[in-house]
Amino acid sequence: MPFDLAMPTQVKICGIKTAPALEAAIAGGADFVGFVFYPPSPRSLTPEAAQPLADMARGRSEIVALLVDPDDALIEAVAFNVSPDILQLHGAESVERVAEIRRRFGVPVMKAIKVETAADAEAALAFMGAANRILFDAKAPKGLVGALPGGNGLSFDWRTLDGVRGKLDFMLSGGLTAANVADAVRLTGAWAVDVSSGVESRPGEKDLGMIARFLAAAKAA
Numbered sequence: 001m002p003f004d005l006a007m008p009t010q011v012k013i014c015g016i017k018t019a020p021a022l023e024a025a026i027a028g029g030a031d032f033v034g035f036v037f038y039p040p041s042p043r044s045l046t047p048e049a050a051q052p053l054a055d056m057a058r059g060r061s062e063i064v065a066l067l068v069d070p071d072d073a074l075i076e077a078v079a080f081n082v083s084p085d086i087l088q089l090h091g092a093e094s095v096e097r098v099a100e101i102r103r104r105f106g107v108p109v110m111k112a113i114k115v116e117t118a119a120d121a122e123a124a125l126a127f128m129g130a131a132n133r134i135l136f137d138a139k140a141p142k143g144l145v146g147a148l149p150g151g152n153g154l155s156f157d158w159r160t161l162d163g164v165r166g167k168l169d170f171m172l173s174g175g176l177t178a179a180n181v182a183d184a185v186r187l188t189g190a191w192a193v194d195v196s197s198g199v200e201s202r203p204g205e206k207d208l209g210m211i212a213r214f215l216a217a218a219k220a221a
Helices: 019-027 047-057 072-082 095-105 118-127 181-188 208-219
Strands: 010-013 032-037 062-067 086-089 109-115 133-138 170-172 192-195 200-202
Touching (some): 047 062, 047 072, 072 095, 086 095, 118 133, 181 192, 181 208, 192 208
16 A cells, blocks of 8 residues: 555554454554454463454454464464454564465465564565565564563564665554653654553553554544
């Protein structure tokens, strides 16, 4: 999706587990709502538990299914129960695996790239033919206790994206809040932003007021 400065920043609220959080996201103008299918995460749902939430969101916001190095059986269960608009691959999936999932399941794929250095960001260029979209997230520091593939509430140096700016369109994640999202968009040129822990009162528990404030700040960026 090409970035248009005349359009408001698009926003994804990820890790939604409840109907009130989903309704708050949609009421605030979320373009994407994300459901997590990764059991170690406090935001994880089973495909069956996500089904009624996906049904509530359908046609109102794009549905994103976040998976981490999934096998085909899990993708099939998610596809059957949730019918996502986008599969977000947030693990160590190879270019070949991303292309295979996109081809086999016929659903657009967004590949998450974990960033600490400019070289990490440039690794995204290899996925341009395999993935439909790229999401940049913070790489968890080595030794971080309880680190997850994403949703750790950590940001990264946005200047590391300077080398890929203009070469691909990307969604930005990693430690975003209502207080810093405008700066993040301005400095990176991201066409969309993704938030999870930045709208939570505690891990896995969305705060409806924080969702509203984040959406307002991002849309005004």
